[in-house]
Each structure stands twice: as structure tokens, then as C-alpha cells.
Amino acid sequence: MEFFERFALPHPDPMIYASMVAIVVVSIAIVAGLTYFKKWGYLWNEWLTTTDHKRIGIMYLISALLMLFRGGADAVMMRIQLSSPEMEFLNAQHYNEVFTTHGVVMIFFMAMPFVIGLMNYIVPLQIGARDVAFPRLNALSFWMFFAGAMLFNISFVVGGSPDAGWTNYFPLAGNEFSPTVGVNYYMWALQISGLGTLMTGINFLVTIFKMRAPGMKLMKMPMFTWSALITNVIIIFAFPVLTVALLMGTLDRQFGTALFTTGSGGMDMYWANLFWVWGHPEVYILILPAFGIYSEIISTFSQRNLYGYKSMVGSMVLISLLSFFVWVHHFFTMGQGALTNSIFSITTMAIAIPTGIKIFNWLLTMWKGKIRFTVPMLYSVAFIPLFTVGGVTGVMLAMASADYQYHNTMFLVAHFHNTIIPGVVYAMLAGLTYWWPKMFGFKLNERIGKWAFWFNVIGFVLAFFPMYLTGLDGQARRMYTYSESTGFGPMNMIAFVGAGLFAIAFILIAYNVFYSFKHSPRNIGDDPWNGRSLEWATHNPVPAYNFAIEPEVESSQAFWDHKQKKHNLFKGKISKIHMPNNSGIPIIMAGILFVFGFSFVFSIWPAVIIAAVAFFACMIYSSFENDQGRYISEQEIKETEAKFGGDSK
Amino acid sequence: MKAKWAFLTLVFTIFTVLTGCEPLLVLDPKGPQAETTSNVIWISIISMSFIVITVLVLLVIILSKYRASKQPADYEPPHIEGHPVVEGTIIGIPILIVIFLSVVSVISSYQVESTPAGYEDEEPLVIYASSSNWKWHFSYPEQDIETVNYVFFPANRSIQFKLYSYGPITSFWIPQLAGQKYAMGDMVTKINLAADAPGEFMGRNANFSGEGFAENTFNATALSQEDFDKWVEDIKKTEDPITEEKFNELLQPGHLGQLSFTGTHLDFSPAPEGEHAGHQHGDSSDKNHSEHEQNNKDKSSK
Known part of the structure; x- marks a missing residue:
């Protein structure tokens, strides 16, 4: 029995037991359902072993949406707890776990897979490729992300959640102050999924550099592909820092080193620096693809070419460079002195310049346009003013002296939600709605989508704008309670109402998927939005081989010029297409990594060793596996094309 | 659009009512250092509102003028690559604002690190x-x-x-x-x-x-x-x-x-x-x- 004691919860709570039961019930239901409907084979052959970038993209998106609801539930719990003074909904320990998981889940397991999912689906289509450069590696990236996400998500029912904040500062995160396995989960969940992300970065960099359609020079790439390219460059430079920092954290916690511990020569400031050397570029890893999506959507629904294409690209390059030189602004208050603070204050404010250029370029793209207010466009239009507010409060925070007052307060919390939600989340919702017909062959219902949009925007403003005020009034972040005399009560009540509306918005979005699946018309054609880039030049939903004939490109809006200037995109004729085979290796390797991570969390060394050996065995097996891929025959392509209306180009 | 205006009015009302009630702690300084930070905050709020208002006004004008429902069905938006003067302006003005704020930031960063203004002569x-x-x-x-x-x-x-x-x-x-x-x-x-x-x-x-x-x-x-x-x-x-x-x-x-x-x-x-x-x-x-x-x-x- 002693062996099992380590899995016990250090801080049990009826709510956690209830979720435990719910998890078991849902798992049983899924397994029973799959068995009853005889879907195991379908699931394994079509999804779990797929190397198709489109299916992997969809799996990323499904995971991101699930995690959105997980992280959202955490958010609602926090808003309930803070809705009025001296609330007794969560205790301090439980609140600390909730905000820690909220942060980690939303950044790593919601925003990242959302961004990477859309990149997976769209980038190869936009550059006219048949898949990514390394399809099997892509599958491994996804399954490693998924293994990390699952590892993190079981923490709260097995052994206890991490509770040192998503920034996980040492020495608080060290053994002395965080003795449970919670922080071990943090280390290994992020390590496994982070390595997956690093491989995604390499994969997409190679894909975009090597696999563009003939004629597509770098400066003729669609803006979303440009943003993906720069994002992946940042991933390649930033993620190794996280890998090393997490490894050092693991050494400190499980092997008795003292790298981040004060005394014994270690330094607590070291973790904060390493974390933010990765963490600040991470912010741009999330926001740049969002900028790319907005560029596509605003251009499409204004029926205009993107204004200032070159300055858009230039500003993204500049942002990516600057993103590595601003990390100290996360801790101006660490006592490094006025000189250092001044330098980082200026580099931080400098980022506002390229970002400002982009805002004005979007405005100028709409100028003289013919604006259609579809759901994706509504999110993009709301993004501009809301993100501007988020951006200017960022400039305010960048002023080092004033940051002494904003730091660690709700003002900061308001600021970064004000950039991440209208910036990243709205972009993802807009992108998802925009490319939904590409993925599934039908549109999401516009009327429900618009309702969700308004709940979303009003909920957002009510939930987060009051925090600017309570922050300036002295409400520190991460406080699980406050007394009535502080006067934070009314504002937090407004924020709670906002969070409620926000939650309704996401329920409406989920309902919309269900509703549209049942009721939306399927005869929408290949170009439902009057699009401009290459992904709209193929069918909805996209066939496995993407394009029957490899497109040849002459401009940065290839498909638009194909329609308007009669550029001929498809000059060749249909011939057999070489495609990658499915493989079970990625999911097996990720499963092994899950076991490895879980055993490591609990220091069960025999299992760790067995898993490590099995993992390398898989690698060796893959190295010697003779997999030449498969061909889709000319006959099969012609049949598929005929099914889509016969106008095979 | 109506909903949008209703919502904007709501936001502004909330802000004015609540900021009017009682001074926020950080903006109610009782010593020279907090006074410095409070001044910096007000300077940044004022210069930043200039940007927010510019963007909001432009957005509202563009959205009301160029919406599809206001234009003839056969209107074809022009192809515009970009214009050096326009792009120069949208780069230049933010640069000027950032330079101004950088100066404020650097000076005040040194101020908050040193002995409070007015107390330089005495031992703390x-x-x-x-x-x-x-x-x-x-x-x-x-x-x-x-x-x-x-x-x-x-x-x-x-x-x-x-x-x-x-x-x-x-x-x-x-x-x-x-x-x-x-x-x-x-x-x-x-x-x-x-x-x-x-x-x-x-x-x-x-x-x-x-x-x-x-x-x-x-x-x-x-x-x-x-x-x-x-x-x-x-x-x-x-x-x-x-x-x-x-x-x-x-x-x-x-x-x-x-x-x-x-x-x-x-x-x-x-x-x-x-x-x-x-x-x-x-x-x-x-x-x-x-x-x-x-x-x-x-x-x-x-």
C-alpha cells in the first residue's frame, strides 16, 4: 500500500473527487461508445496514426477547444471566488492550484495548439504543398503535445496540481516551499509538449523554405504563411531555453542540485531570467500568427489587397528580433538598477512601433474597401480597438518607474488578457470560422456566431476593464480573497458578470458547431468567402492530396489574380501523387513518453528506465523501417475530382 | 451599430463613475516617489489616449463609409500597394511618441531609484x-x-x-x-x-x-x-x-x-x-x- 500512498491528493476537496468520478465516467462512456459502434479501427486508421497535416491540424484544434473549456472553468472558478469580499468558495490552496493550471493550460495547451493547429491545416495549402516536410515528425509533435497536456491534466486527481503560478518562480517552486509532486508535473508536462513544439518549429521552417509552389517567392507568400514562418523561427530560438530551464528545475527538485536555490551558490533570479527569455518570445509566438490571420480576413472581407505588404513583413521581422531583448520588463522590480531598467524600458516600447504600423495597415486595408461584416470580420474589427487598448497599456507597463506600481497587480492581469484575448483568442475564433468550410465543407451559422461574438466582446470588456482600476487601487494579482474595506468588491462583481457572459459566448460557439453540423447547407462551393490565397483554389473539404495539380503562382494573392486577372494556376495535368504512409510509431512513442513523464513525476525509477529504453527502441526501429510512402493513382484522383463537381482544373 | 454605441456608452459611464468615486490608491500619492510614478502614469495615459482615440475615430469612419451595404453592387475596390508619405506618417508619429515616453521613462527610473526629491541633503x-x-x-x-x-x-x-x-x-x-x-x-x-x-x-x-x-x-x-x-x-x-x-x-x-x-x-x-x-x-x-x-x-x- 505504501507504493500507492504517493498518488494520494495532498489537499483533497469534494469538488476534486466529483471531477475524478466525472473523468472515470466519461472515459468509460467513450471506450464503450467506440466499442459499441465498432469505431476503433476507424479511429486508429484514420486519425490516431495519420500523418496528414489536415487531420493533425484538426486534432490540434479539438484539443485546443477542450483545453479552452478546462482553462475557462478555472477562470470562472476564480471569478466566483473573487466576486465579493471574503468569499468562501475556494480556499487559498485550491485557488492557487486553479490559477496556476489556468495559466499553464491556456498558454501551453490552448493557445499553442490552436495556433499550431491552424498553421498545420492552412500553411501547406497556402503554399501549394501536399503536406509538411516531415509528416511523421509532425504526428510525433502532435502526440507529444497531447501526452504533455494529458499528463498535466491528470495532476489534479493524481498527486495534486502545481500551485506555484504558471511562472513557477523559484524558490517558491523548490522542494522547500512546494513539497508535493505538483511542480514535477509542471516540469514534465511542459518538457514533453515543449519538445514537440520545438520539432514543429523545425518542421514548418523546412516546409515553408523548401516546399512552396513554383513561382511563390518569399515576398509572394500569403501573410499568414509569413507570420507562421517568423513564428517558427522564434520557436526554434526560444524553446531550447525552456527545455534547459525545465531540466534545471527537475535537477533541483528531484536530484538535489541547488541551481535556483538561494545559498549553496544557486540563484533564485536565474529561473526568472531563463523563464522570461523564453516567455517573452512566447508571447510573440502566439500573437504573430494571429496577426497573420487578421491580415487574411481583413483583406478578404474588405475585398482589397493587404495594404503595405512589405511593411507588414518588415514589422513582423522587427518584432521577432526585439522580442528577444525585452525579457527584463517582466521584473523591473528585481533591483537591477535604473540603467538596466531604462534600456529594457526603451526596447519594450520600441515594439509598439512595428505593432502600430500593423494596426494602421489594417485600417488602410479597409479604407476604400467593400466591407462585409461576417463573423470572422466582426472579430477582426473588434480586435483593432481592443488590442490597441491592450497595446497602449503595454506601453504604460513598459515605463519602468510606473511599472513599480503596476507590477504584480490586476492592472497587469488586465493588460495581458487584453492583448491575448482580442489578440490571440479572437484571431483563433475568427480563423476557425473563416477556414471552417475549408475543413468540413460547410459554414458555421452566422446568426449564432454573431450572438456569440457580442457576448464575447461585452463579456470581455466587463470582465477585464475593471481590473485596470482595481490594480491601480492596490489589488495584487493571485490574492484568493480580500476584505470589504479594500473597496475592490463592486469592480470584481462586474468582472464576475463579464466572466459569465464570456462563458455563455463559448457555450454558444460550441452549440454553433453542433447546430451547423446538423443544419448548414453543404453546397457552398470551393470559394464561399470570395478568398484571395491559394487554400481557396482547392475543394471544400480538402481532398487528401490537397491539389490535384501542383499550382504555379505569380503574385502574393494567387487565387484572387487567378479569378480577376485570369492567371492560370494549374498548368500541368493530373498524374499520380506520392503521399506519406500512416504510422503508429508517433502515438506509441508519445504514449511511452507519457509513462516516462508520469513515472518521473513520482520518481518511480524502474518505470522511467523501461520507458526510456522503449522510447529509444522506437527511434531505432523507425530508423531502420523501410517506408517509401504510397502513391495515389491517376484514376483515383480523377474520381475524387469528379465527385467535387467535375470541374477538375 | 446601435448595440456598439450602447456598449461604448456603458464602458465610458462605468469608467467615469468609478474613477470619480474615490481616488485610486496609486494615483493618490502621499510622498515624492509615489508622486513621480503617479505623474508618469498620467503622462502615459494622456499620450496613449491620443493613440486610442485616433484609432477609434479612424475605425468608425472607415467602417461606416466603406461597408458593403452602402456601396453600389458593382463597386470594385482598388488595388493600392502603399504610399511612402502615408507609411512614413504611421511610422513617424509612433516613433515620436515612443521617444518622448522613453525620455520620461529613463528620467523617472533614475528618480525612483534615488533619494526622494527634497530630501537629498539628509541621511536616510x-x-x-x-x-x-x-x-x-x-x-x-x-x-x-x-x-x-x-x-x-x-x-x-x-x-x-x-x-x-x-x-x-x-x-x-x-x-x-x-x-x-x-x-x-x-x-x-x-x-x-x-x-x-x-x-x-x-x-x-x-x-x-x-x-x-x-x-x-x-x-x-x-x-x-x-x-x-x-x-x-x-x-x-x-x-x-x-x-x-x-x-x-x-x-x-x-x-x-x-x-x-x-x-x-x-x-x-x-x-x-x-x-x-x-x-x-x-x-x-x-x-x-x-x-x-x-x-x-x-x-x-x-
Whole structure:
């Protein structure tokens, strides 16, 4: 029995037991359902072993949406707890776990897979490729992300959640102050999924550099592909820092080193620096693809070419460079002195310049346009003013002296939600709605989508704008309670109402998927939005081989010029297409990594060793596996094309 | 559109009503340092509202003028590549604003790090403030007394808090007097501040430090010099001396009320500065350390 004691919860709570039961019930239901409907084979052959970038993209998106609801539930719990003074909904320990998981889940397991999912689906289509450069590696990236996400998500029912904040500062995160396995989960969940992300970065960099359609020079790439390219460059430079920092954290916690511990020569400031050397570029890893999506959507629904294409690209390059030189602004208050603070204050404010250029370029793209207010466009239009507010409060925070007052307060919390939600989340919702017909062959219902949009925007403003005020009034972040005399009560009540509306918005979005699946018309054609880039030049939903004939490109809006200037995109004729085979290796390797991570969390060394050996065995097996891929025959392509209306180009 | 206007009005009403009620702590400074930060905040709010309003106005004009429903069905938007003057403007104006704010930021960064304006000529009163889970310990080496979870100091006098921590990183914050600064285990950081008049202020740890973080607060009170002296006398007369044993007991995780002692813990548990610093940037002797600090100062003033 002693062996099992380590899995016990250090801080049990009826709510956690209830979720435990719910998890078991849902798992049983899924397994029973799959068995009853005889879907195991379908699931394994079509999804779990797929190397198709489109299916992997969809799996990323499904995971991101699930995690959105997980992280959202955490958010609602926090808003309930803070809705009025001296609330007794969560205790301090439980609140600390909730905000820690909220942060980690939303950044790593919601925003990242959302961004990477859309990149997976769209980038190869936009550059006219048949898949990514390394399809099997892509599958491994996804399954490693998924293994990390699952590892993190079981923490709260097995052994206890991490509770040192998503920034996980040492020495608080060290053994002395965080003795449970919670922080071990943090280390290994992020390590496994982070390595997956690093491989995604390499994969997409190679894909975009090597696999563009003939004629597509770098400066003729669609803006979303440009943003993906720069994002992946940042991933390649930033993620190794996280890998090393997490490894050092693991050494400190499980092997008795003292790298981040004060005394014994270690330094607590070291973790904060390493974390933010990765963490600040991470912010741009999330926001740049969002900028790319907005560029596509605003251009499409204004029926205009993107204004200032070159300055858009230039500003993204500049942002990516600057993103590595601003990390100290996360801790101006660490006592490094006025000189250092001044330098980082200026580099931080400098980022506002390229970002400002982009805002004005979007405005100028709409100028003289013919604006259609579809759901994706509504999110993009709301993004501009809301993100501007988020951006200017960022400039305010960048002023080092004033940051002494904003730091660690709700003002900061308001600021970064004000950039991440209208910036990243709205972009993802807009992108998802925009490319939904590409993925599934039908549109999401516009009327429900618009309702969700308004709940979303009003909920957002009510939930987060009051925090600017309570922050300036002295409400520190991460406080699980406050007394009535502080006067934070009314504002937090407004924020709670906002969070409620926000939650309704996401329920409406989920309902919309269900509703549209049942009721939306399927005869929408290949170009439902009057699009401009290459992904709209193929069918909805996209066939496995993407394009029957490899497109040849002459401009940065290839498909638009194909329609308007009669550029001929498809000059060749249909011939057999070489495609990658499915493989079970990625999911097996990720499963092994899950076991490895879980055993490591609990220091069960025999299992760790067995898993490590099995993992390398898989690698060796893959190295010697003779997999030449498969061909889709000319006959099969012609049949598929005929099914889509016969106008095979 | 109607909904949008209704919503904007709502936002503005909320803002004006609530900012009008009672001054927000950070924007209600009671000393020169907080005054500096408050001014910087107002300068940035005003210059930033210029940007927000510009973007909002442009957006509203463009959206109302170029919406599809207002245009003839056969309208074909033109192809516009970009224009050097327009792009120059949208780059130039943000650059000017950023330059202006950078100047403000640099000057004020030096201000908040140095002795409060108006108090440059006098020696500051040094108070060591150290945090432990989840308390604040204040040691007065000059007066040779120590308090827990409350700090009294004379108004109209420059005070230097020397900060360090017996646990996780914490952040010492008295919003109405000055911004925050981290307290850490292996080094001492400093906050210089002064209160312009006697008064009571909220002080707290602003950096998350575990379970008892929310209640990790203290009272900061500025007294007149006579009241302060009298208070020190009273402590010396009535309170027990702090012993190492007693102090270690106080360090145990938990919450305590306000306590007072004679003597300070600095005698047996010195602050991590000079030769006691957790990590040294060179030689460990006090003399060299102060030289090192001097060098740093020289560097930064260049």
C-alpha cells in the first residue's frame, strides 16, 4: 500500500473527487461508445496514426477547444471566488492550484495548439504543398503535445496540481516551499509538449523554405504563411531555453542540485531570467500568427489587397528580433538598477512601433474597401480597438518607474488578457470560422456566431476593464480573497458578470458547431468567402492530396489574380501523387513518453528506465523501417475530382 | 451599430463613475516617489489616449463609409500597394511618441531609484524589512528595535528600506509612498521613500508566495518626529528583547499579529549584504564590496 500512498491528493476537496468520478465516467462512456459502434479501427486508421497535416491540424484544434473549456472553468472558478469580499468558495490552496493550471493550460495547451493547429491545416495549402516536410515528425509533435497536456491534466486527481503560478518562480517552486509532486508535473508536462513544439518549429521552417509552389517567392507568400514562418523561427530560438530551464528545475527538485536555490551558490533570479527569455518570445509566438490571420480576413472581407505588404513583413521581422531583448520588463522590480531598467524600458516600447504600423495597415486595408461584416470580420474589427487598448497599456507597463506600481497587480492581469484575448483568442475564433468550410465543407451559422461574438466582446470588456482600476487601487494579482474595506468588491462583481457572459459566448460557439453540423447547407462551393490565397483554389473539404495539380503562382494573392486577372494556376495535368504512409510509431512513442513523464513525476525509477529504453527502441526501429510512402493513382484522383463537381482544373 | 454605441456608452459611464468615486490608491500619492510614478502614469495615459482615440475615430469612419451595404453592387475596390508619405506618417508619429515616453521613462527610473526629491541633503533612516512566510519583520539598527507586521517611521524624513527574504521572492509595496521592489534570499534590495505628512498606509507583499499570500500585509504609519521618538522609547521600556530562539519561532510559516521587540535579529541573523550575500560578484570583504558598488554607480552615471 505504501507504493500507492504517493498518488494520494495532498489537499483533497469534494469538488476534486466529483471531477475524478466525472473523468472515470466519461472515459468509460467513450471506450464503450467506440466499442459499441465498432469505431476503433476507424479511429486508429484514420486519425490516431495519420500523418496528414489536415487531420493533425484538426486534432490540434479539438484539443485546443477542450483545453479552452478546462482553462475557462478555472477562470470562472476564480471569478466566483473573487466576486465579493471574503468569499468562501475556494480556499487559498485550491485557488492557487486553479490559477496556476489556468495559466499553464491556456498558454501551453490552448493557445499553442490552436495556433499550431491552424498553421498545420492552412500553411501547406497556402503554399501549394501536399503536406509538411516531415509528416511523421509532425504526428510525433502532435502526440507529444497531447501526452504533455494529458499528463498535466491528470495532476489534479493524481498527486495534486502545481500551485506555484504558471511562472513557477523559484524558490517558491523548490522542494522547500512546494513539497508535493505538483511542480514535477509542471516540469514534465511542459518538457514533453515543449519538445514537440520545438520539432514543429523545425518542421514548418523546412516546409515553408523548401516546399512552396513554383513561382511563390518569399515576398509572394500569403501573410499568414509569413507570420507562421517568423513564428517558427522564434520557436526554434526560444524553446531550447525552456527545455534547459525545465531540466534545471527537475535537477533541483528531484536530484538535489541547488541551481535556483538561494545559498549553496544557486540563484533564485536565474529561473526568472531563463523563464522570461523564453516567455517573452512566447508571447510573440502566439500573437504573430494571429496577426497573420487578421491580415487574411481583413483583406478578404474588405475585398482589397493587404495594404503595405512589405511593411507588414518588415514589422513582423522587427518584432521577432526585439522580442528577444525585452525579457527584463517582466521584473523591473528585481533591483537591477535604473540603467538596466531604462534600456529594457526603451526596447519594450520600441515594439509598439512595428505593432502600430500593423494596426494602421489594417485600417488602410479597409479604407476604400467593400466591407462585409461576417463573423470572422466582426472579430477582426473588434480586435483593432481592443488590442490597441491592450497595446497602449503595454506601453504604460513598459515605463519602468510606473511599472513599480503596476507590477504584480490586476492592472497587469488586465493588460495581458487584453492583448491575448482580442489578440490571440479572437484571431483563433475568427480563423476557425473563416477556414471552417475549408475543413468540413460547410459554414458555421452566422446568426449564432454573431450572438456569440457580442457576448464575447461585452463579456470581455466587463470582465477585464475593471481590473485596470482595481490594480491601480492596490489589488495584487493571485490574492484568493480580500476584505470589504479594500473597496475592490463592486469592480470584481462586474468582472464576475463579464466572466459569465464570456462563458455563455463559448457555450454558444460550441452549440454553433453542433447546430451547423446538423443544419448548414453543404453546397457552398470551393470559394464561399470570395478568398484571395491559394487554400481557396482547392475543394471544400480538402481532398487528401490537397491539389490535384501542383499550382504555379505569380503574385502574393494567387487565387484572387487567378479569378480577376485570369492567371492560370494549374498548368500541368493530373498524374499520380506520392503521399506519406500512416504510422503508429508517433502515438506509441508519445504514449511511452507519457509513462516516462508520469513515472518521473513520482520518481518511480524502474518505470522511467523501461520507458526510456522503449522510447529509444522506437527511434531505432523507425530508423531502420523501410517506408517509401504510397502513391495515389491517376484514376483515383480523377474520381475524387469528379465527385467535387467535375470541374477538375 | 446601435448595440456598439450602447456598449461604448456603458464602458465610458462605468469608467467615469468609478474613477470619480474615490481616488485610486496609486494615483493618490502621499510622498515624492509615489508622486513621480503617479505623474508618469498620467503622462502615459494622456499620450496613449491620443493613440486610442485616433484609432477609434479612424475605425468608425472607415467602417461606416466603406461597408458593403452602402456601396453600389458593382463597386470594385482598388488595388493600392502603399504610399511612402502615408507609411512614413504611421511610422513617424509612433516613433515620436515612443521617444518622448522613453525620455520620461529613463528620467523617472533614475528618480525612483534615488533619494526622494527634497530630501537629498539628509541621511536616510535605514530600516531593514525582511519577509518570511507570511510576515514582514522590520529591524531598526539605529534605534535597536524590531517589529513584526507593522512599521512606524517619521514623516518628512527620507527612509531607506533594505529588503530581503527568508523564503520565496516577495515584493515590498506601499502604493501611496512608492512602487514595489523584490525581497530575495541572497541579496539586499533597496527602496528609498518619504512620506510628506503623518498618516497610515496600506503595505503588502505583492508577489505570490504561497498559501498565506493574500494576508501577507502590514501597516505602514508615518508619525511626527516626536511621536516616533516617543514610540521608540516606549518599545525600549516595555518590550522583551528578541532572541535567536524567539526569532526562529517567528520564521515558522503562518500568520502573526503585530509584535514589537528590543534589539534586532541582524545581530545573529545578518542581512544578505556585504560578506553575507548569497552570491558575490568578486571579493567578499566589506571594503571591496562597497568599492564594487561604487564602481557600479560610476558606470551607471556615465
